[in-house]
Amino acid sequence: MNGAQALMRTLVDAGVDCCFANPGTSEMHFVAALDSAPEMRAVLGLFEGVVTGAADGYARMTGRPAATLLHLGPGLGNGLANLHNARRARTPMVNIVGDHAISHAQYDAPLASDIDLVARNVSRWVRHCISTDELAQDAADAVAAALGPPGQIATLILPADVSWNEGAKPADPAPVRTRTPVADDVVAKVAGLLRSGEPCTIMLGGSAVREAGLLAAGRIAGATGAKLLCETFPARIERGGGLPDIDRLAYLAEFASMQLTGARHLVLVDAKSPVSFFAYPDKASDLVPEGCEVHVLAEGADDATYALTALADAVGATDEHLVRPPASRPGRPTGALSGETVAAAIGALLPEGAIVSDEANTSGLWLPGATAGGPRHDWLTLVGGAIGQGMPVATGAAVACPDRRVVSVEADGSAMYTFQSLWTQAREGLDVTTVVLNNGSYAILNLELSRVGVETPGPKALDMLDLSRPDLDFVSLATGMGVPATRATTAEEFTDQLERSLAEPGPSVIEAMIPSM
Ligand SMILES: Cc1ncc(C[n+]2csc(CCOP(=O)(O)OP(=O)(O)O)c2C)c(N)n1
Numbered sequence: 001m002n003g004a005q006a007l008m009r010t011l012v013d014a015g016v017d018c019c020f021a022n023p024g025t026s027e028m029h030f031v032a033a034l035d036s037a038p039e040m041r042a043v044l045g046l047f048e049g050v051v052t053g054a055a056d057g058y059a060r061m062t063g064r065p066a067a068t069l070l071h072l073g074p075g076l077g078n079g080l081a082n083l084h085n086a087r088r089a090r091t092p093m094v095n096i097v098g099d100h101a102i103s104h105a106q107y108d109a110p111l112a113s114d115i116d117l118v119a120r121n122v123s124r125w126v127r128h129c130i131s132t133d134e135l136a137q138d139a140a141d142a143v144a145a146a147l148g149p150p151g152q153i154a155t156l157i158l159p160a161d162v163s164w165n166e167g168a169k170p171a172d173p174a175p176v177r178t179r180t181p182v183a184d185d186v187v188a189k190v191a192g193l194l195r196s197g198e199p200c201t202i203m204l205g206g207s208a209v210r211e212a213g214l215l216a217a218g219r220i221a222g223a224t225g226a227k228l229l230c231e232t233f234p235a236r237i238e239r240g241g242g243l244p245d246i247d248r249l250a251y252l253a254e255f256a257s258m259q260l261t262g263a264r265h266l267v268l269v270d271a272k273s274p275v276s277f278f279a280y281p282d283k284a285s286d287l288v289p290e291g292c293e294v295h296v297l298a299e300g301a302d303d304a305t306y307a308l309t310a311l312a313d314a315v316g317a318t319d320e321h322l323v324r325p326p327a328s329r330p331g332r333p334t335g336a337l338s339g340e341t342v343a344a345a346i347g348a349l350l351p352e353g354a355i356v357s358d359e360a361n362t363s364g365l366w367l368p369g370a371t372a373g374g375p376r377h378d379w380l381t382l383v384g385g386a387i388g389q390g391m392p393v394a395t396g397a398a399v400a401c402p403d404r405r406v407v408s409v410e411a412d413g414s415a416m417y418t419f420q421s422l423w424t425q426a427r428e429g430l431d432v433t434t435v436v437l438n439n440g441s442y443a444i445l446n447l448e449l450s451r452v453g454v455e456t457p458g459p460k461a462l463d464m465l466d467l468s469r470p471d472l473d474f475v476s477l478a479t480g481m482g483v484p485a486t487r488a489t490t491a492e493e494f495t496d497q498l499e500r501s502l503a504e505p506g507p508s509v510i511e512a513m514i515p516s517m
Pocket of ligand 1: 081360361362363385386387388411412413414415439441442443444445
C-alpha cells in the first residue's frame with residue numbers, strides 16, 4: 001500500500017466517505033487511490049470555492065466531515081472564503097492539501113508557497129505530514145480534530161512523496177470527544193433569572209436551533225414569558241411543521257437593537273453576544289442594551305440541547321407550555337415579481353423536507369415569514385458573511401441528502417462568485433432548484449454606502465455597486481453548464497416555473513427578474 005491508499009482507507013474507516021476535489025499534479029497519487037476505496041464518493045468542483053462550500057453544506061446536513069482535496073497554497077487560498085464561512089459555522093471538515101514532494105522543496109518551484117500560513121487562518125488543526133509511516137495516523141487525528149466538538153476545520157498538508165511512497169498501513173479511527181453536559185449550578189442560576197420576573201431574552205444559535213433545542217426553548221418561553229431570538233446567521237435551523245418559529249436577530253443593527261430593547265438579562269445558548277456586523281460612525285458596535293446582563297448557558301463543546309432540556313425541567317416547563325405555530329402557507333402570488341412575491345411562491349410550494357440554502361440577501365427579507373408555517377424543512381444561512389457560499393452549500397447538501405429537494409435562493413451578485421457549482425450539480429444529477437434573484441445590483445452595498453455616511457456618491461462609486469453594462473444573463477450561463485433554466489418576469493410565471501422545477505429530478509435554474517430595493 002502506498003501512503004495515499006492508506007490515507008484513503010483510514011478516512012473511510014473513520015466515516016469520511018465523500019471527497020470534494022479540485023486536484024493538481026501533487027495530488028495525483030491521492031486521485032489514483034480514490035479507486036482503491038469503493039466507499040469513497042469523489043465529486044469534482046471546478047473552483048476551490050465550490051469544493052470547500054460543498055464540503056460545508058455536506059457536513060451541515062450529515063454532521064460528518066467531508067474531505068476536500070486542494071492543490072497547494074493557491075488551491076487552498078481559492079477555497080478560503082467558504083472555509084471562513086465553514087469555520088464560523090463550526091462545520092467539521094478535513095482538508096487534504098497537496099504539496100511538493102519533500103525532496104523538491106529546496107528548488108522553490110513555481111507553485112511553492114507557505115501553505116501553513118494560508119491554512120492557519122481557517123483551521124483549528126494543521127499538520128504537515130512528514131512521513132509515509134505516520135500519514136494514516138495523521139489522517140485519523142485530523143478526522144477526530146474536525147469532529148470536535150464543536151466542529152472545526154482540520155488541514156492536513158500532504159507532500160507528494162509521502163503519498164507515493166510504499167509500505168503504509170491504515171490507522172484505526174481516533175477517539176472522538178462527546179459534548180459536555182452543562183453543570184447543574186449553571187442551569188439553576190439561569191432558571192432563577194427566568195423566574196425572577198425580570199425581562200429575559202434567550203439567544204439561541206449553533207446546535208441549539210435544531211429540533212430538540214427549539215422544542216425545549218419553546219416550552220421555556222411558554223412557561224416563563226422569556227423572549228426567544230436566534231442568531232442572525234445560523235448554520236442550520238430546523239423550521240416549519242409546527243416547530244417554534246423564532247425570529248432571527250436582524251442584520252441591520254438599528255433593527256437588532258429594537259429586538260433587544262427592554263431585556264434585563266440576555267441568556268446565550270451556543271450563540272455569541274450580539275454585535276453590529278460592521279462599525280458605523282457614531283453608532284455602537286456592542287448591541288447589548290445598557291443595563292442588560294449577559295449570561296452563558298452553553299458554549300463551545302457544551303451540550304446545548306441538554307442544557308435547554310434541563311433548564312425547561314428546572315422552570316417546570318411542560319409540553320402544555322409549548323405554543324406551536326399553526327400550519328399556514330401563503331396563496332400563489334399574482335402580479336409583479338419582487339422579493340415579496342418570490343417569497344410567497346416559495347412559501348406556497350416548499351416541499352416537505354426541503355433544504356433551503358439562503359443567500360437571497362436584500363431580496364430575501366420576506367422568505368422566513370412566508371415559510372414559517374410550511375412543512376418541515378432545514379434552513380442554511382451565510383454564517384460568516386463571505387458571499388459565494390449559497391450555491392456550493394446547496395450542492396453539498398444535495399449530495400448529503402439525495403432524497404430531499406434543495407432550494408437554493410441566490411442573489412445575483414453572490415451567485416456570480418461560485419456559479420460553476422451548477423456544473424457539479426448537473427454532473428452529479430442533484431435535485432437542486434436554484435432561484436437567482438436578478439436585481440442587477442449589489443443592493444445591500446448601495447444601502448451601506450448611505451449608512452456609513454456617504455451622502456452624495458459620485459458616478460464611479462455607484463458604478464462599483466451596479467451589475468449592468470452588460471446585464472447578466474443567468475439563463476445562458478446556466479444552460480452553458482448543462483442545467484436547464486427559465487426566466488420569470490411576473491409572479492404567475494415564477495410560480496409556475498417553480499412548481500415545474502420542484503417536480504423535475506435534477507438541477508434547474510429560475511432567473512427571477514426583480515426590482516432592486
Ligand atoms: C467574499 C466577499 N466579497 C465581498 C463581499 C462584500 N459584499 C457584501 S454584500 C455584496 C453584494 C451583494 O450583492 P447581491 O448578492 O447581488 O445581493 P443584493 O445586495 O443585491 O441583495 C458584496 C460584494 C462579501 N461579503 N464577501
